[in-house]
């Protein structure tokens with residue numbers, strides 16, 4: 172039990188302190204361009220166990236190892252030509268690659284949940300990069316929210332969800348992309364494992380090939396099969412044109428609503444506002460209706476998150 176959670180400023184002193192806490196096996200939430208991550212030393216079983224514990228996350232769900240560079244990633248995974256093409260195009264940035272683990276990788280098996288693959292990402296955010304450079308090792312980091320709840324896009328979200336349960340929060344304002352990274356599996360045929368901050372269309376253009384669709388293809392057609400995730404407390408209703416009953420309306424485009432993801436109908440702007448908007452409307456305690464959002468570019472990732480937020484909950 173950690174009695175207080177330090178607030179660290181994202182200056183050289185704060186970053187040095189954060190790296191030091193990571194070296195002690197403690198947990199630090201830090202800003203990335205996608206969402207805030209809850210970081211721990213990916214080589215330390217006890218640090219990774221503490222991540223699962225702080226989030227209340229089922230331990231079969233593997234984590235992303237954040238590294239400073241392609242060279243750093245290559246120490247842990249078996250690299251490939253396709254990995255190089257995608258890294259050239261999108262790293263540093265909101266793309267995670269799942270590749271076969273290398274022998275002698277030193278990554279805790281709790282990070283991979285026993286799989287023989289590892290998810291790796293080189294984040295673009297200057298604070299995340301500075302922290303990784305200072306720590307000089309792989310940082311396992313899921314989104315810094317209690318398991319199943321809305322992802323955090325600012326330090327206040329992190330404090331509200333995990334304050335008192337982690338050593339520190341490295342605050343660097345709101346996240347720019349606002350949606351988690353896109354995850355592409357390259358251990359077998361290139362597969363979209365999670366839509367996110369880099370659009371499917373962009374990835375297919377770089378690979379000059381279609382990606383296999385793992386979850387996302389099924390998600391929107393079969394919402395009943397979705398695991399509830401990213402869930403506000405109140406029910407969420409999608410593709411709403413108007414409010415029903417007591418609902419608040421989360422709008423998109425030129426509509427009359429309580430909060431607009433993007434009045435000009437820009438999916439990239441909407442992505443950056445999504446989680447903060449859900450956090451805010453959640454505070455109203457009322458059911459949330461959401462305008463239809465086109466499924467192109469980052470719209471696919473937004474709809475993936477919204478479908479999960481609207482999915483039936485375990486009681």
Ligand code: TXA
Pocket residue numbers: 203205206207208209232233234235265267269283286288289290292312313314315350351352353354364365
């Ligand atoms: O943008 C992001 O990716 C953020 C920031 C903090 O970097 N992180 C993030 O982590 O979203 P998390 O733990 O919330 O989501 C990681 C996802 C999980 O859905 C997990 O199942 C998948 O990555 N994953 C991790 N390792 C995997 C593997 N070896 N094979 C397949 N999926 C994997």
Ligand code: MG
Pocket residue numbers: 313314322
């Ligand atoms: Mg998450």
